Amino acid sequence: MSGEIHSGVKLQQQRLSQMLGVSRTPLRTALANLAKEGLLRYESNRGYTVREFSRQDVVNAYAARAVLEGLAAATVARHGLSDEILNELNAMLEIGDRALSKGRLDPDDLDDYRSMNVDFHNRIVAEAQNRWVEDLVRQTQMIPFASNRMIVWQDYPVMVRSHDDHHRLVDAISKRDVTRADFLLREHIYFAGEYLAECLEDGRIPTNSSNTNKE
């Protein structure tokens, strides 16, 4: 994830186990997990290699996430929200409002906004109560630059518009408008993917950004 090991290189188990100070057995389960998550490529009797991700892969991951979260939003809109959760969502919206209230993007506000954003999206997905959507969304983020922790904190109007999507989404959900909720979240995420790809293209984002999805 950090880019420390480059794409395509072969991961030798003995070397890695020595580097990490564990034996090969737990290392192999870790490698198997990462392979299942799609970060590594496994070939029988040939070991694990670091998968490479093109910009198209990032866009594709966002596209998949968009329809999945769209489904989640639609589901939540169909079922309706309890007042309690509505209040939580509104509190998150306020956090975002505060972070964007200065008329410009202050780097100090990024962390607040980011954690709000993560919570917001996770909350919607969790509320849909669809294990598969939850799992699959998590997996679309298991790729460099595709996490919902990844926020391009550079263009103020873009962020304002993006957060406005959040407002409208809560509005749509609370009004039980299924199609609008679906569309809003789909578009919200789809655009984020396209915009991110554009920024990566321009080199506006350093390849080793602190925005990568390590915990």
Place this chain on the structure above:
Amino acid sequence: MSGEIHSGVKLQQQRLSQMLGVSRTPLRTALANLAKEGLLRYESNRGYTVREFSRQDVVNAYAARAVLEGLAAATVARHGLSDEILNELNAMLEIGDRALSKGRLDPDDLDDYRSMNVDFHNRIVAEAQNRWVEDLVRQTQMIPFASNRMIVWQDYPVMVRSHDDHHRLVDAISKRDVTRADFLLREHIYFAGEYLAECLEDGRIPTNSSNTNKE
């Protein structure tokens, strides 16, 4: 998958390894893989248990698969198809036509139809060239009764309608009609899920059906 081991039971590694005739090491990697696929639940230091699937889980899996394959169909429609692939799809449609040409459902035709159906859906998904969609769709099928090998071969009009969806989907894709392709496949799969759930509810399908997704 076959239901041989019931939901909720704990999988003891030593017992299983003896039953399967392998040592615990490869068994543990297998268990880890199944857990990653969502079939088993893993708790640290407490081992693996067989996850249980409600009918809602099956419906949820279909719902997720519906939006993902819808995305795939939309992508293919947007990009367009080569003549070669169009011919392949048309050949599959003909296989389906033949299997349904008797005016009733003959059990002898199920296998042909089933393998055609698997190929058809896989082909669409593969053609979208989105690794994540491909992976995620595969995962939504890693649950009893949710495989695309699962076909309720009981009601003739339902099958005719379902196969007609295939025809219309190819038509929509070949005409580059993105929304129609998206909608058709979404609805096609969504309905299949609802219908299946209904049949399961009625007990029209034996719980240990030969339709489960073992290879």
Place this chain on the structure above:
DNA sequence: TACCCCTGGTTTGGATGCAAAATGTAAATG
């Protein structure tokens, strides 16, 4: 009688050793 703690057995997790497969190298052959 209900609850807690302690202890013995069971089960999982990790380390090590060994066989099989793959890779790289050098010699042999055309």
Place this chain on the structure above:
DNA sequence: CATTTACATTTTGCATCCAAACCAGGGGTA
């Protein structure tokens, strides 16, 4: 000189062994 083949080395995969964590049952105490 290119290609192939045999061999040595590396690397993976599986079996086994040991320690640590969990579980069940019994005894003790309030």
